[in-house]
Amino acid sequence: MFSLESLAHNIDLGLNNIFPPTVALLSEMVIIGVGVIALFAVLGLVLVFMERKVSAYMQIRKGPNRVGYQGFAQTAADTLKLVLKEGLTPDGADKFLFNLAPFIVMIVAMLLMAPIAFTKGFQIWDINIGVLYISAISSLSVIGILMAGWASNNKYSLIGAMRSGAQIVSYELSAGLAILAMVVLTGSLQISEIVASQQNGWWIFKGHIPAVISFIIFIIAVTAETNRAPFDMAEAESELTAGFHTEYSGMRFAFFFLAEYVNIFIVCAIGATLYFGGWMPFHVGTWEAFNHVMDFIPGVVWFFGKTFGLIFLIMWFRWTFPRLRIDQLLNLEWTYLLPISMFNLLLMTIIAINGWYF
């Protein structure tokens, strides 16, 4: 039977047969690089299209529906426009940092792709500290944002970037603690093992209430971390026009835009992996027949289904909630989410030690 795992395996074998190991490894890296870039482009197109359609139907309109089938090629047309546009650099800007910032944001998003398991055995890098790696790398994107805000020589950008810095640094804690609660439960930082531990049921069902609390905190924190409404303080278009990327145009703006959507995909993929079993089909404890039927649906479908479900949730937030104020945002984190997630971690530890989960 065809599976992505065997495909990856066969490519590896084939390359190692033809070339010496070093060249084989290098060419594998090239293949992966091209693959990630292609995935980036596709994700950008699909997610932007999805956002436009989701927002359109929430706002009683049809959204793009002229270019291509149901407007599917609209995003491609927009991208083409952005590529052709002149990328302006403002006069007083720090040119080097200004040009560097979008790439940093982009590279961070690309690095985050590495440990994500798309299906069984189909993973770029099954690093044994996968979750830690993700937490560490994802906080780097704030550097790009601060750099963009500072280098633009624009006060709106500066305020947006400062807000973003405060926000990401604060919410990193909750996101980290929420993830940690799940790590305590699974006993592993490795993504493949976290998925494997959900063989007989997803953690959101098995992990009692602490898992649900952890999930809620995780979703709130990552919405804030990806600068999405209702926490889109860094952009806050009615206050700061476009926040940290006010001065960007053309392809460099598109990079910020793309990185935002890819970041959403990544955090949702992590959420799906930690709480909903990643590519693991829906299994219920000892119902062998039921589990077997579920296994017929490929892991990739499960993975993308769950991820896009979470992405829809995050888009839903954006199109229904007003924006918080910066002090309310920080207040929410430091007085509510952080203590709750600490307490939740304690609770989870007690459950994990006593083995009270299913």
Added chain:
Amino acid sequence: MIEEVGTTTEGDLIINVGPQHPSTHGVLHLVITLNGETVKKVEPHLGYIHRSIEKMCESLSYRQFIYVTSRMDYLSSHINNQGCALVVEKGLQIEVPERGKVIRVLMAELTRIASHLLWWGAMGMDIGAFTPFFHAFREREAINDIMEETCGARLTMNYVVPGGVMADIHPNFQKKVNEFIKLLKSKIDEYYILLTGNIILQERLKGVGVISAEDAINFGCSGPVVRACGVKSDIRKIAPYDGYEKVKFDEVFETAGDSFARYMVRMNEIRQSLSIVEQLIDNIPEGEFQAKTKAVLKLPKGEFYSRVETARGEFGVYIISEGGLTPYRIKFRSPGFSNLAALHHMVKGSKIADMVATMGTLDLVIPDIDR
């Protein structure tokens, strides 16, 4: 004197909000002094779309000048026209027939609802919720269609003439308005679920942009802004015109004087306006819709003033006539101008986001301020 760019000597940041900015709803230019996120000073710079409407009116006849005012507060253009017609009628002692009055009031209340709906949508946008805008516009569209059928235009209706209204209502008018009443009644509750009841909105608006009743009066605020401080100010109640004394409605009050109070005043005013429309729509008296007037109107020598309650507050028209074909001097008292004046007082010491939210609840229409 502050610089337009750069920083002050104390190291505060000076930012130009506008004339092109998403939150100003037009070409308003605010120079704000910031200490970090905190607003220290707001200085409105006006005049970007000054068209000298008052001067223009001085060269137009008493029939013509009415329609220029549609371009001031374009969201309540009918009510502006009504105010101008009232002052001409006052000067010439023209008695408007009952039917004309009722049609005017109906249109005015529909305009008020449309204006408040637009405000609600734009207000949502100001605090970052985009969806309400489209929901509000869906219902506003129904009003615009009604207007189009009867008046021939959707926004600047130019429907009022001295002595009544320009034409009789369209045969479909009553049916359509009744349908609209039913529609909006079901939607108002939806608005509550979508935005009013949202905890984030309440947190964002409560205790923000507070102004006391005394200060509001001193700044000359009117309409929902001053009613949110509990001041009785509705011209429709204080000095009824065009038969407002015959309809039953409540003047909406709140006491907090903050942004949320202003928000609630407007939301409840939609209900009140709806009840006025409901009372009148099936009871439009028969008869003439326009009084017989002379072809050329000339106001006698003297000074004339009349005021109406627009969606934003008190709109006054002051005319000095020398007895000629055109007004000698004309002055409009627009509600937006005085409401904007209070902005600095309301927002100093609060955050940038609060300033945007407060500005949203002031419901500024820039052509109304600049004239």
